[in-house]
Amino acid sequence: MECQLTIVRTEQKKEKPAxxxxxxxxxxxxxxxxxxxxxGKGWHDPQIVPHAPLTLDPAAMVLHYGQAIFEGMKAYRNKxxxxxxxxxxxxxxxxxxxxxxxxxxxxxxEFMVDALKQLVALEKEWIPAESGMSLYIRPFVIAxxxxxxxxxxxxxxxxxxxxxxxxxxxxxxxxxxxxVENKYVRAVRGGTGNAKVAGNYAGAxxxxxxxxxxxxEQVLWLDGVENKYIEEVGSMNVFFKVxxxxxxxxxxxSILEGITRDSTIHLLKDWGIPVVEKRISVxxxxxxxxxxxxxxxxxxxxxxxxxxxxxxxxxxxxxxxxGEKTGPLTTKLYETMTGIQYGEKEDKFGWSVExxx
Amino acid sequence: MECQLTIVRTEQKKEKPAxxxxxxxxxxxxxxxxxxxxxGKGWHDPQIVPHAPLTLDPAAMVLHYGQAIFEGMKAYRNKxxxxxxxxxxxxxxxxxxxxxxxxxxxxxxEFMVDALKQLVALEKEWIPAESGMSLYIRPFVIAxxxxxxxxxxxxxxxxxxxxxxxxxxxxxxxxxxxxVENKYVRAVRGGTGNAKVAGNYAGAxxxxxxxxxxxxEQVLWLDGVENKYIEEVGSMNVFFKVxxxxxxxxxxxSILEGITRDSTIHLLKDWGIPVVEKRISVxxxxxxxxxxxxxxxxxxxxxxxxxxxxxxxxxxxxxxxxGEKTGPLTTKLYETMTGIQYGEKEDKFGWSVExxx
Ligand SMILES: Cc1ncc(COP(=O)(O)O)c(C=O)c1O
Ligand SMILES: Cc1ncc(COP(=O)(O)O)c(C=O)c1O
Numbered sequence: 001m002e003c004q005l006t007i008v009r010t011e012q013k014k015e016k017p018a019x020x021x022x023x024x025x026x027x028x029x030x031x032x033x034x035x036x037x038x039x040g041k042g043w044h045d046p047q048i049v050p051h052a053p054l055t056l057d058p059a060a061m062v063l064h065y066g067q068a069i070f071e072g073m074k075a076y077r078n079k080x081x082x083x084x085x086x087x088x089x090x091x092x093x094x095x096x097x098x099x100x101x102x103x104x105x106x107x108x109x110e111f112m113v114d115a116l117k118q119l120v121a122l123e124k125e126w127i128p129a130e131s132g133m134s135l136y137i138r139p140f141v142i143a144x145x146x147x148x149x150x151x152x153x154x155x156x157x158x159x160x161x162x163x164x165x166x167x168x169x170x171x172x173x174x175x176x177x178x179x180v181e182n183k184y185v186r187a188v189r190g191g192t193g194n195a196k197v198a199g200n201y202a203g204a205x206x207x208x209x210x211x212x213x214x215x216x217e218q219v220l221w222l223d224g225v226e227n228k229y230i231e232e233v234g235s236m237n238v239f240f241k242v243x244x245x246x247x248x249x250x251x252x253x254s255i256l257e258g259i260t261r262d263s264t265i266h267l268l269k270d271w272g273i274p275v276v277e278k279r280i281s282v283x284x285x286x287x288x289x290x291x292x293x294x295x296x297x298x299x300x301x302x303x304x305x306x307x308x309x310x311x312x313x314x315x316x317x318x319x320x321x322x323g324e325k326t327g328p329l330t331t332k333l334y335e336t337m338t339g340i341q342y343g344e345k346e347d348k349f350g351w352s353v354e355x356x357x
Numbered sequence: 358m359e360c361q362l363t364i365v366r367t368e369q370k371k372e373k374p375a376x377x378x379x380x381x382x383x384x385x386x387x388x389x390x391x392x393x394x395x396x397g398k399g400w401h402d403p404q405i406v407p408h409a410p411l412t413l414d415p416a417a418m419v420l421h422y423g424q425a426i427f428e429g430m431k432a433y434r435n436k437x438x439x440x441x442x443x444x445x446x447x448x449x450x451x452x453x454x455x456x457x458x459x460x461x462x463x464x465x466x467e468f469m470v471d472a473l474k475q476l477v478a479l480e481k482e483w484i485p486a487e488s489g490m491s492l493y494i495r496p497f498v499i500a501x502x503x504x505x506x507x508x509x510x511x512x513x514x515x516x517x518x519x520x521x522x523x524x525x526x527x528x529x530x531x532x533x534x535x536x537v538e539n540k541y542v543r544a545v546r547g548g549t550g551n552a553k554v555a556g557n558y559a560g561a562x563x564x565x566x567x568x569x570x571x572x573x574e575q576v577l578w579l580d581g582v583e584n585k586y587i588e589e590v591g592s593m594n595v596f597f598k599v600x601x602x603x604x605x606x607x608x609x610x611s612i613l614e615g616i617t618r619d620s621t622i623h624l625l626k627d628w629g630i631p632v633v634e635k636r637i638s639v640x641x642x643x644x645x646x647x648x649x650x651x652x653x654x655x656x657x658x659x660x661x662x663x664x665x666x667x668x669x670x671x672x673x674x675x676x677x678x679x680g681e682k683t684g685p686l687t688t689k690l691y692e693t694m695t696g697i698q699y700g701e702k703e704d705k706f707g708w709s710v711e712x713x714x
Binding site: 058 | 420503
């Protein structure tokens with residue numbers, strides 16, 4: 001790979017949006033990172049350039065066959081002005097797993113973390129330093145060859161765009177209402193569920209829309225084979241506090257290997273709380289609920305970090321968790337995780353990566 | 358919808374490629390059709406414009422979440438100069454089913470067939486009149502809104518591009534070798550298998566690549582639940598001649614409803630051949646093979662029309678069909694179907710739609 005990173009600075013910096021108008025992924029910073037791949041030549045021409053529209057052939061394979069993968073991570077800025085990334089090397093490792101599943105070329109993770117640090121340093125002013133706010137980082141790779149043959153593209157583009165994002169919980173943490181999906185399937189073993197590939201998300205929109213119509217914010221996905229075992233909640237991994245234990249679905253090939261999931265497991269174990277990674281049927285969960293053992297439930301993911309679940313509807317069986325209030329373990333996890341992310345709590349696992357000027 | 362179609366002709370016509378260098382979907386004609394959708398306004402600004410690159414925001418949803426669907430059809434030109442489409446209204450009906458599954462807005466099928474006819478008439482010179490050659494038509498719809506929220510886009514673009522394509526069988530029909538896939542899954546009930554959505558195709562590349570490494574041209578997909586029942590072959594529907602009957606997998610929600618499949622069933626029934634649409638396990642097929650009843654197998658799809666299968670490998674059990682030669686029923690179907698498509702055989706079902714100047 002050609003490792004020389006070129007930087008072309010914008011001549012016209014954009015005005016920054018008001019902090020109370022940030023939303024999620026609608027405003028973008030002044031620069032982006034791009035790198036091209038050509039078969040036979042490998043990845044080449046890494047550069048930081050002004051954020052600008054792409055020119056794509058209407059036959060570019062990404063638009064037809066969905067050969068596209070992405071990652072999602074954040075940069076945090078604390079009151080002391082320090083800028084931190086959270087386990088970025090894990091995102092590029094997962095990116096490589098996604099690329100492999102989609103027959104796309106691998107990237108050099110170390111080089112990517114380095115390039116990302118340079119990009120984030122350049123856009124430092126864009127990172128809101130308010131609590132809960134951050135700079136969302138979206139690396140993605142798309143197939144650019146204009147060809148209708150159903151085969152892997154011979155050319156790709158890797159891009160990183162940055163978007164300042166508001167606090168997920170504008171009015172404090174609010175538990176979400178979840179519908180256990182029994183008609184649509186997100187993923188099945190042998191499919192693409194454990195890769196962060198574009199098509200998984202479009203495929204999930206319909207279930208989400210139908211759940212919304214029924215008054216639920218998100219769906220709990222069940223496995224594609226038996227429609228029985230819990231997989232994920234929306235675009236998050238899911239955890240349940242059952243008595244003294246915490247349960248989470250074991251990674252089975254159709255569940256995304258969340259980095260927040262992994263970090264949550266580390267924290268819980270560190271606190272001496274037994275974490276059970278296993279196949280969890282909804283029946284089993286409901287049974288725990290009826291026995292009064294299901295104390296808390298929460299989703300984990302980069303966007304919300306930790307998202308409490310207040311209400312679960314499984315075929316009309318309603319499970320109200322912790323009186324629809326955020327439970328103590330969920331709160332402790334959220335505070336610890338975000339404390340580490342903002343560099344305000346001890347980072348005993350060495351997760352934070354500082355972005356220097 | 359705003360139905361006024363604007364036509365902007367190119368100022369510089371491209372040179373047409375040599376007929377023996379056409380390939381599949383690599384050369385494009387001078388013009389394309391485009392139409393935009395904006396929430397609240399609906400589809401608007403249908404136009405035929407010079408074929409040109411698209412400008413897309415790097416955050417356009419299609420690039421991240423795969424909210425994209427497509428269709429595939431052909432225009433045929435015969436020796437008498439007549440230009441024909443084959444059941445185009447069916448493609449736009451299926452397009453609407455795919456759009457619905459992806460939470461994307463419906464199109465007006467009649468308007469689309471009409472616009473397509475105008476586009477094809479304008480590009481008439483691009484349609485090779487040689488036997489087996491045609492003009493491949495690729496309508497597709499992509500989500501264009503720049504936003505990272507996981508929800509349906511509020512803006513879309515529908516595009517039709519045209520590509521002259523060579524004969525699928527340059528040296529006469531050659532039966533393909535097929536590997537029965539037992540690790541990867543294309544689709545599962547409750548998923549997106551019966552919609553023509555981008556992500557289905559990228560998800561299938563890996564299995565195809567591994568089959569190629571083993572010496573097979575394509576894979577036979579099994580169902581995602583039990584990994585036992587036959588679904589499709591590559592990007593085609595599949596048929597088996599077993600004794601006096603023809604079997605094909607019943608439409609079950611995870612199989613694409615092929616228009617060539619439907620046409621094949623009509624022709625076979627018209628010829629008095631019993632067509633059995635049912636759940637077919639590989640075991641059952643292998644049993645028929647060992648009893649000497651499995652006489653022919655073929656795939657059906659717009660690209661190849663009818664594609665003979667010569668060799669099926671199921672976990673090391675090899676099924677050699679009709680001595681790896683194209684069987685008589687397969688040949689008759691190919692000749693009849695293409696005869697109708699080129700307007701050279703009686704079109705008793707009224708499938709052909711003429712494109713007038
Ligand atoms: C489907 C899905 N599951 C889980 C997650 C959580 O992963 P992470 O914790 O790495 O953000 C994500 C990404 O946010 C996701 O898209
Ligand atoms: C997955 C898949 N199955 C089957 C088919 C065959 O459909 P049709 O006969 O309408 O071309 C296609 C499209 O060509 C396809 O993409």
